[in-house]
Amino acid sequence: MPIRDRIARTQLWKSVFRHPMPTDRRNRVQVMLSNFFLHLHPVSVQKQGIALSYTWCMGGATFFLFLVEVVTGVLLMFYYRPTLEHAYNDVLALRDVATLGVLRELHRWSAHAMVIAVMLHMYRVFLTGSYKPPREFNWVIGVMLLVLTLLLSFTGYLLPWDQLAVWAITVGSNMARATPVLGLEGPGANLLTLGDGVKLITPASDAKYVLLGGRSVGEAALNRFYVLHCVAIPLAASLLIMVHFWRVRKDGGISGPL
Amino acid sequence: MLQDVNPGVLAGLAWYYLLASALNAAAAAHVAYAEMVGEGADVAGLAPRTRRFPGWLGPVLVGLYGPALLILGLRGWIPGGTTAAYGLAALANGLLALTAGADAAHFAEVRASGGVHADEAHPSLDDHVPAAGLGGPINRTLWALVWSVVAVVFQAIGLTYLFHGPLVLPSFARAGVDSMAGPTTFFLGSALLFAATLRFRRVVANGLVAFGVVNLSILAFGLSLTDGDFRRIVSTPDNVPIVGLIVLAAGFTWLALRRGVINDARRAEGLPVLEALEQDRVLSWPDLVYIELICMVAMTLFLIAWAVALPAPLEQPAKMTEAPNPAKAPWYFLGLQEMLVYFDPWLAGVGIPVVIIVGLCAIPYLDVNEEGRGYYTAASRPFAMATFLFGFLVLWVVLIVLGTFLRGPNWNFFGPYERWDPYKVVPLNNVDLSDLVWIRALGRAKPSWAPLRELPGLALLAFYLFALPPILLRTLFKGYAAKAGTARAAVAVVLLLLMAGLPLKMMLRWTLNLKYVVAIPGFNI
Ligand code: HEM
Numbered sequence: 001m002p003i004r005d006r007i008a009r010t011q012l013w014k015s016v017f018r019h020p021m022p023t024d025r026r027n028r029v030q031v032m033l034s035n036f037f038l039h040l041h042p043v044s045v046q047k048q049g050i051a052l053s054y055t056w057c058m059g060g061a062t063f064f065l066f067l068v069e070v071v072t073g074v075l076l077m078f079y080y081r082p083t084l085e086h087a088y089n090d091v092l093a094l095r096d097v098a099t100l101g102v103l104r105e106l107h108r109w110s111a112h113a114m115v116i117a118v119m120l121h122m123y124r125v126f127l128t129g130s131y132k133p134p135r136e137f138n139w140v141i142g143v144m145l146l147v148l149t150l151l152l153s154f155t156g157y158l159l160p161w162d163q164l165a166v167w168a169i170t171v172g173s174n175m176a177r178a179t180p181v182l183g184l185e186g187p188g189a190n191l192l193t194l195g196d197g198v199k200l201i202t203p204a205s206d207a208k209y210v211l212l213g214g215r216s217v218g219e220a221a222l223n224r225f226y227v228l229h230c231v232a233i234p235l236a237a238s239l240l241i242m243v244h245f246w247r248v249r250k251d252g253g254i255s256g257p258l
Numbered sequence: 259m260l261q262d263v264n265p266g267v268l269a270g271l272a273w274y275y276l277l278a279s280a281l282n283a284a285a286a287a288h289v290a291y292a293e294m295v296g297e298g299a300d301v302a303g304l305a306p307r308t309r310r311f312p313g314w315l316g317p318v319l320v321g322l323y324g325p326a327l328l329i330l331g332l333r334g335w336i337p338g339g340t341t342a343a344y345g346l347a348a349l350a351n352g353l354l355a356l357t358a359g360a361d362a363a364h365f366a367e368v369r370a371s372g373g374v375h376a377d378e379a380h381p382s383l384d385d386h387v388p389a390a391g392l393g394g395p396i397n398r399t400l401w402a403l404v405w406s407v408v409a410v411v412f413q414a415i416g417l418t419y420l421f422h423g424p425l426v427l428p429s430f431a432r433a434g435v436d437s438m439a440g441p442t443t444f445f446l447g448s449a450l451l452f453a454a455t456l457r458f459r460r461v462v463a464n465g466l467v468a469f470g471v472v473n474l475s476i477l478a479f480g481l482s483l484t485d486g487d488f489r490r491i492v493s494t495p496d497n498v499p500i501v502g503l504i505v506l507a508a509g510f511t512w513l514a515l516r517r518g519v520i521n522d523a524r525r526a527e528g529l530p531v532l533e534a535l536e537q538d539r540v541l542s543w544p545d546l547v548y549i550e551l552i553c554m555v556a557m558t559l560f561l562i563a564w565a566v567a568l569p570a571p572l573e574q575p576a577k578m579t580e581a582p583n584p585a586k587a588p589w590y591f592l593g594l595q596e597m598l599v600y601f602d603p604w605l606a607g608v609g610i611p612v613v614i615i616v617g618l619c620a621i622p623y624l625d626v627n628e629e630g631r632g633y634y635t636a637a638s639r640p641f642a643m644a645t646f647l648f649g650f651l652v653l654w655v656v657l658i659v660l661g662t663f664l665r666g667p668n669w670n671f672f673g674p675y676e677r678w679d680p681y682k683v684v685p686l687n688n689v690d691l692s693d694l695v696w697i698r699a700l701g702r703a704k705p706s707w708a709p710l711r712e713l714p715g716l717a718l719l720a721f722y723l724f725a726l727p728p729i730l731l732r733t734l735f736k737g738y739a740a741k742a743g744t745a746r747a748a749v750a751v752v753l754l755l756l757m758a759g760l761p762l763k764m765m766l767r768w769t770l771n772l773k774y775v776v777a778i779p780g781f782n783i
Contacts, residue, residue, distance in 0.1 A: 022543050022544075025541070028541045028543040028544070029541065031543050032541075032542050032543055038542070038543070038547065041542040041546055041547070042542060043541065043542060044539045044540060044541050044542060045539065045540060045542055045545070045546055046536070046537070046538075046539055046540075047536040047537075047538055047539065047540050047545070048533045048534075048535070048536040048537075050540075050545065050546050050549060051536070052549070053513070053517070054533060056510060056513075057549075057553050060550060060553060061553065061557065064553070064554055064557055065557075068558075068561065088575045088576070091572060092572060095569065095570075095572070102562070102565040102566055104570050105564070105565035105566075105568065105569060105570045106561055106562070106565045108570040109499070109561060109564045109565055109568070109570070110561055112496075112499035112589075113499065113502075113561070115590050116499060116502065116503050116506065119503075119590075119650075119654075120506060120507070120510060122618075123507070123510065123650055124510070124514075126621075126646050126650075127514040127518075127634060127643075128631075128632060128633060128634060129629075129630040129631040129632065129633075129635075129639065129642075130631065130632065131621060131622040131625075132622065132625065132627075132628070132630075132631040133622075135622070136622035136623060137622075139619075139621065139622045140619045140622070143615060143618045143619050146618075147615060150590055150591075153588060153590070154588055154591070157588050160572055161575065161576050162571075162572050162573040162574060162575060162576060163573040163574050163575070163576060163577065163580070163582055164496075164571060164572075164573045164582075165576065166576040166578065167581055167582055167585040167586075168585070168586060168587050168588050170581075170585065171585050171586065171587045171595065172587045172588070172591060174603065174607070175594075175603050175606070175607025175608060176607070176608075177603070178602065178603035178604035178607055178608060179604065179608045180604055180608065180609070183604070183608075185603070185604075185780070186604045186608070186780070187604055187780045187781040188780075188781075189780070216578065217576075217578070218578075255631060255632040256533055256534075256632040256633075257530075257531050257533045257534045257631070257632045257633045258534065258632070
């Protein structure tokens with residue numbers, strides 16, 4: 001008996017893979033049903049729906065880049081401490097000291113690529129009219145994912161703590177100060193005033209302060225962005241991606257004519 | 259003359275044109291030898307083809323490109339290896355281009371002299387069978403020759419750079435472009451280009467036209483790279499992805515328009531759309547899973563190559579007392595930062611993003627056109643296409659490009675070949691609408707009571723947001739309102755007006771130097 005078959009008959013192998021190699025129709029169906037990672041997919045798909053000329057593979061690319069971000073991001077977390085004292089030097093050391101010195105590059109360029117891919121995915125979904133019924137709500141979920149992707153990238157931008165980072169975030173977060181009603185310099189900032197002139201919106205309580213945890217980009221902002229970037233937003237995005245994929249299937253698979 | 263280019267840049271340009279030449283040689287070979295059947299075209303009843311890629315050419319090409327790659331990989335150990343590799347690859351390019359051109363001419367000659375298939379009344383697969391909607395068949399001989407000539411020319415340019423030939427963009431051209439460039443010309447030019455592309459999509463969808471545009475872009479970009487200032491901006495590590503975004507957005511737009519043109523023509527002829535031709539289902543294993551696997555491997559390789567080639571930027575440690583000039587937000591927010599030129603932060607930074615998000619979410623509920631679901635089309639949803647593409651391509655991508663590449667210190671505009679001079683002074687003489695109305699039109703002092711002073715602006719705003727929608731709903735959008743219902747249509751029209759507000763305000767700034775329509779501190783619009 002060839003060694004391959006012998007391995008496939010061991011108890012160990014069979015406990016992992018519940019069926020023989022997917023070489024015939026029956027087992028090709030089986031593998032899609034019994035494998036956790038593959039069961040994201042339906043057992044069979046319409047040929048045109050998966051054509052590269054139709055989807056441009058941009059949704060899949062976005063998801064793949066998200067996974068790359070998760071893996072490289074976790075590895076980066078081993079090296080990086082989000083404090084004013086260490087942040088910059090840790091990032092510096094990533095290039096000079098760490099083994100596999102391209103970790104940061106992989107993470108940063110994949111992040112850029114993910115932002116581009118998600119925009120192009122949305123563009124494709126629009127162009128093929130795939131948001132039309134019954135997929136309206138999945139489009140809405142998609143928009144939330146778009147926003148989360150941008151926020152992921154934005155919060156990560158601060159972490160190297162160099163001039164590029166803090167000033168980009170300063171420019172960005174200055175906008176929060178102008179939020180209507182809730183920002184110190186936004187229209188209607190005085191609306192939230194208690195009876196005898198006690199203002200609720202102050203430099204220490206307006207929208208920018210909430211975003212940064214301080215009046216300007218500082219240690220508290222670094223910590224806040226770190227937690228958002230490494231925990232909160234990835235969790236939210238993962239959840240929405242799961243819902244997104246679930247809905248793609250429940251809405252009848254990738255769209256097609258008729 | 260050469261102050262802008264150093265040996266490294268010359269070598270880079272030499273390889274750039276080598277690739278451009280290879281691309282054109284491949285195009286020439288494609289036109290000369292390939293079976294050119296457009297998407298969904300019917301080939302039943304055509305005579306079999308006789309054009310064949312010559313058997314000897316394949317091994318010879320492998321024998322040239324292969325060693326070239328090998329030598330390139332080992333260049334550290336082989337003195338002069340880079341030049342040798344270049345020579346081999348250039349030779350291969352030239353060989354491919356010339357053989358393709360010559361063979362195309364040869365095929366034409368055989369046919370004209372009564373050779374293969376010339377006696378048959380109907381066309382053969384040797385001809386180009388175009389897809390519906392894209393015009394007639396092309397002259398394969400002519401175009402194989404054209405692309406092979408282009409390949410040879412590009413290769414000649416590349417060799418010139420290899421031997422340090424002083425080919426740079428002439429300074430009068432740079433000065434000319436810089437003096438013509440400005441936020442107004444750039445934005446309006448892009449908007450016009452967009453409108454023309456959409457309007458003449460049947461022409462643009464033609465592969466020859468598109469490939470011609472690609473070649474022109476390659477040449478323009480290559481020449482621009484000889485300018486130090488241009489190079490500095492496009493090769494800033496964080497800006498490189500945006501070059502990619504431009505290429506991808508343009509390429510995908512072209513693909514979508516092309517398929518749209520074909521589908522629209524097919525529907526007009528009563529044929530099924532391209533997407534309906536493949537109705538059968540396939541098993542996810544292997545068809546889908548393998549596509550995914552191949553995509554993942556390809557992307558992994560791509561990412562690793564990118565990461566090795568381009569170090570991530572790390573500037574000086576943060577100093578909260580020393581703001582860089584210009585201080586730019588991350589690139590995907592630069593369109594919004596550009597809006598700061600025209601709007602106050604509460605609109606540019608908060609109002610507009612919120613409207614964008616709400617507007618995007620609303621699209622599926624506002625677009626009640628049942629046509630165009632699940633296939634590419636342009637003709638059956640012209641309004642949706644024009645609006646969304648304008649929003650995405652012009653208001654989002656073009657403004658990102660503007661903010662990234664053309665905005666320098668103090669957020670001043672700089673031409674593509676202009677040095678970023680932090681002391682450049684641009685006179686600002688913007689006026690408010692109240693100035694225009696009270697002082698210039700009525701010739702009197704502005705009233706000091708703010709509500710009265712701002713009355714013209716407030717009236718204009720009220721008209722735009724409250725009076726215009728009902729008017730539009732009864733005129734331009736009458737059919738839409740009848741179909742979608744008044745409430746839905748009203749939301750759609752208001753969102754459209756908000757979106758149109760951006761280019762409108764921009765145009766008011768360019769024509770009237772208008773700063774604010776309503777100037778009430780904290781509520782400037
Ligand atoms: C993290 C972000 C996202 C991920 C990982 C993702 C992933 C995917 C994938 C893998 C598909 C299957 C088809 C394809 O690959 O094109 C899909 C479909 C879809 N996506 Fe997304 N997506 C994301 C964001 C978005 C956004 C921003 C939108 C729109 C605003 C969107 C709307 C849709 C819709 C409507 C479909 C169904 C398309 C069809 O049936 O043809 N998604 N998504």
